[in-house]
Amino acid sequence: MSASDYLSATLLIAGGFFFLAGTVGLLRFPDLYTRLHALTKADNVGLGLMIAGLAIQAESWAVVGKLLLIWGLVLLAGASVAHLIASSALKQGVRPWKK
Amino acid sequence: MEKVTLLVMLFDVLLGLGLLWLAWQLLESRDLFKAIVLFVAFGLLMALAWVRLDAPDVALAEAAIGAGLTGALLMAALAKLPSRDTSESLADEKGYWLLRLTLLLVAVGLGSVVLSLPESAPGLGAEIASNLASSGVNNPVTAVLLNFRGYDTLLELMVLLLALLGVWSLGRSAPTREKPAGQVLTTLVQFLTPLLILVAAYLLWAGADAPGGAFQAGAVLAAAMVLLLLAGWPLQHLLSGWALRLVLVAGPATFVALAGLTLLDVGLLAYPPQHAGKLIFILEVAATFSIAVTLAALFLGYRPRASNKESG
Numbered sequence: 001m002s003a004s005d006y007l008s009a010t011l012l013i014a015g016g017f018f019f020l021a022g023t024v025g026l027l028r029f030p031d032l033y034t035r036l037h038a039l040t041k042a043d044n045v046g047l048g049l050m051i052a053g054l055a056i057q058a059e060s061w062a063v064v065g066k067l068l069l070i071w072g073l074v075l076l077a078g079a080s081v082a083h084l085i086a087s088s089a090l091k092q093g094v095r096p097w098k099k
Numbered sequence: 100m101e102k103v104t105l106l107v108m109l110f111d112v113l114l115g116l117g118l119l120w121l122a123w124q125l126l127e128s129r130d131l132f133k134a135i136v137l138f139v140a141f142g143l144l145m146a147l148a149w150v151r152l153d154a155p156d157v158a159l160a161e162a163a164i165g166a167g168l169t170g171a172l173l174m175a176a177l178a179k180l181p182s183r184d185t186s187e188s189l190a191d192e193k194g195y196w197l198l199r200l201t202l203l204l205v206a207v208g209l210g211s212v213v214l215s216l217p218e219s220a221p222g223l224g225a226e227i228a229s230n231l232a233s234s235g236v237n238n239p240v241t242a243v244l245l246n247f248r249g250y251d252t253l254l255e256l257m258v259l260l261l262a263l264l265g266v267w268s269l270g271r272s273a274p275t276r277e278k279p280a281g282q283v284l285t286t287l288v289q290f291l292t293p294l295l296i297l298v299a300a301y302l303l304w305a306g307a308d309a310p311g312g313a314f315q316a317g318a319v320l321a322a323a324m325v326l327l328l329l330a331g332w333p334l335q336h337l338l339s340g341w342a343l344r345l346v347l348v349a350g351p352a353t354f355v356a357l358a359g360l361t362l363l364d365v366g367l368l369a370y371p372p373q374h375a376g377k378l379i380f381i382l383e384v385a386a387t388f389s390i391a392v393t394l395a396a397l398f399l400g401y402r403p404r405a406s407n408k409e410s411g
Contacts, residue, residue, distance in 0.1 A: 073294075080287040087281065 018046030142166025235375025317390025349390030
């Protein structure tokens with residue numbers, strides 16, 4: 001394995017860790033808003049790390065561009081949908097969790 | 100290499116078990132909303148399973164139509180249902196055991212059919228490959244859908260149209276005007292709509308040589324229209340009356356017209372090889388628009404009337 005292989009392996013594992021943490025948060029956090037927070041963290045950072053890990057292995061810059069496009073679209077959709085879910089929950093009277 | 104194949108096999112087994120588990124959960128769910136969410140998750144995993152089976156064409160269709168648009172249609176239908184007591188499940192009703200028995204018999208029958216299949220069937224792959232040159236396209240799936248078995252696709256288009264006629268004949272009127280969408284949804288839709296149109300055009304064009312084609316492109320275009328409808332764009336006023344009907348029948352009508360034109364020359368739903376590529380492309384363009392507008396109209400759920408030049 002070359003240095004770039006080690007680098008992408010590290011990035012992929014770090015991305016996997018964020019997905020795991022996000023899933024644990026989704027299952028364990030107390031209310032809708034905190035769960036959304038956990039989920040979008042996993043989607044944004046975890047996927048970003050994975051994309052970075054895969055981009056190192058990519059054959060051409062076109063593939064890197066496609067990977068970045070995927071990440072950008074997920075960022076855009078994830079952030080917007082999280083906002084929509086949270087704001088409609090607030091309007092329906094779902095109270096944020098307080099300790 | 101050993102470890103990699105083991106990992107891949109583990110992934111496939113997990114995928115298969117996950118699909119079965121999701122199917123069970125969504126059928127058992129008493130909460131219809133939860134069932135729809137599980138159905139969409141099921142569709143996405145199913146698309147992944149098709150990718151694992153080396154069927155990217157089916158995977159694209161499953162993700163776009165099976166998970167995406169059907170999910171949106173189910174959600175729209177759920178919103179129109181009167182809210183019902185979810186503690187009352189189908190399982191408590193009389194005659195449910197009869198349904199279970201029937202389903203069990205179907206499952207056993209299907210299982211025995213699958214088990215009695217010959218272990219290696221030659222299929223029609225070789226025959227299609229040897230005739231691909233005369234089909235006008237380079238993607239075997241598109242060649243089958245639009246040339247070798249064109250009438251299947253024609254009938255599929257007709258079925259979609261019939262479904263829409265069924266929805267329209269229910270005669271629901273337009274819902275009361277909803278409040279305009281927020282800034283976030285509007286901005287998201289403004290970003291995504293041009294991109295979705297581009298993707299649809301690409302899928303349509305790529306269909307001749309690679310996975311893609313009219314159904315996938317139509318589904319992506321329909322997704323853009325559903326998004327626009329959700330964000331409060333008055334698509335139903337922009338496209339209604341005769342214009343709407345013309346777009347709806349464009350696909351099937353082009354199909355039938357071409358079949359009529361080539362009937363005496365080369366036979367029913369067959370094309371002269373030297374023009375096949377162009378004819379198939381014309382068909383696919385017409386079918387894409389028809390499929391997209393039909394699916395979006397199904398989501399809308401009622402027949403839009405021509406705007407009467409009201410104050411707004």
